[in-house]
Amino acid sequence: MTYFTGQPEAEIRRRKMAAMITQLAPDNGYTQSTLDDVRFLRSDVPIQQTPVLYEPSIVIVCQGRKRGFWGEEMFLYDAQHFLVVAVPLPFVSQTEATLEEPMLAVALRLDFQALADLLMTLEIPVTRSNMPVSMASTPLDDPLGESVLRLLEALRSPEEARVLGPGLLREIYYRVLTGAQGATLRAALAQQGYFAQISQALRMLQTRYQERFEVAGLAREVGMSVAAFHAHFKAITQMSPIQYLKSTRLHHARLLMVRGGISAAAASAEVGYESPSQFSREFKRFFGRSPVQEALFMQEILQLSPAVGMAG
Template identity: 75%
Template sequence: MAALITRLAPGNGYTQSALEEVRLLRSDVPLERTPVLYEPSIVIVCQGRKRGFLGDNVYIYDAQQFLVVAVPLPFISQTEASKEEPMLAVALRLDLQVLADLLVTLQLPFAAEVEPVSMLSTPLDERLGDSVLRLLEALQSPQETQVLAPGLLREIYYRVLVSEQGAALRAALTNQGYFAQIARALQIMQTRYQQHMEVADLAREVGMSSANFHARFKAVTQSSPMQYLKSLRLHQARLLMVRQGFSAVAASAETGYESPSQFSREFKRFFGRSPQQEAQYMQEILRLAPACSLAGSYQ
């Protein structure tokens, strides 16, 4: 796997493959603990190691374990890598339509006693590893990418859904119970983060009482609704500054802040650096790793 990823992604950072749902990640430098925002995805590290910190939990994903994220989720990420042994990984975006079709086809019973989870680290077994290997091999050829890769991606989804920890992921993806309501709320927040938002209105929109919404939201994301919204806005602001050259004032306005000074205070508290310092730091990371991904993706 490592050799195939190296061939597909010779440069630092992430490389978009010919298949929309698949990106290759490479880092020749270690990355300290930093806030990130992951989209729903499966991340398989073939070399090196990454750690995710969410609440009191630590998730390790490396050659032995892979990471599954069921909803858009902010957390803290750390990467172990070096020039001699770069971190190499493949990130598979979860296609919810394909997953829904698989769930219908599988007709596996919904286990009410299984608690859905937003994020989990799972042992990489031989069969799943073989599926990933064949996907990477197919991506070497434009013809095989077009003909074989979509089926291989579907096979990987299947392997994950029927794995030992698959029940928790199936519960998260099945439109039942509070998890589906919170997932809907997260989707709303992703599309409307620039707008003024009242938690009571959001709770009402997904059919929950305010008190129940607060409790369930914290259970899924390990943060309050307003903390999540703030995190989302700050990640998007950082992305605008680093990738599009926005000033801190322009980024704050674009992401829904009315006060640039409040934005700067919250930004520094969240990232540990002022907006200008963080932009300079990430530009340096991008210089070392030109395609390094930021908010909304994998760092």
């Protein structure tokens, strides 16, 4: 493989990253790497605004541009930027890409046990003075960029990925924890302040979304008053607890239809809806398309074969 010389270091790194991700992720959509916590994202075509649900992760955009719309805020995460999502968050995403210059990214699912062990080693104090943000985009600096580049190089070899991958992920976690966005992860990991309490509630909603929830019960489980819970939940997620639960259910239902090939009626029951007609109404209002239309649209983007017998 030939790399480029005579250009700024960051541009050389971008081209190297793009070349390796193109090799590792030849198809549109998500491609799982040989490491469980690492996936690649590729899009050869622009994708208009569509709701997505990001799990806690670090997303490094190597080429192309993505826009995120979160509540009333809009932010960019361009090439050579990285996004840290400290808690599971739904937002609206838009991808700018072309066949000649596809959007290429790598997503690292956060291993909170590994992060907690690293935080204890660093012995960095965590204060309650400033409320960390739930999601932010930052330019990739040279140390973090070189760490990501070494991870991509290792992922081209199954043996190197197995032997070197865990250490390289730890190196990337270290760079993020000690960088501009480290405060968000440190607050969530240290289980201090309102941020950690809301994070606990989000984990319950993400893992038990099929259940019935009352706001008062959620607030009680995390040790907050209802008023404080409402206020801090909205500050962190840009939505109310009920809106968050509804968004989570709809995202999981879409995934079941797209990846699992089940019907809208089956998906609605699986995620906790008692009324298929209510599910269809809320799904169309949220995604802008009916369940079947959205499933077919996503399968086309991801270049998946339509599921046989999909209905509803």
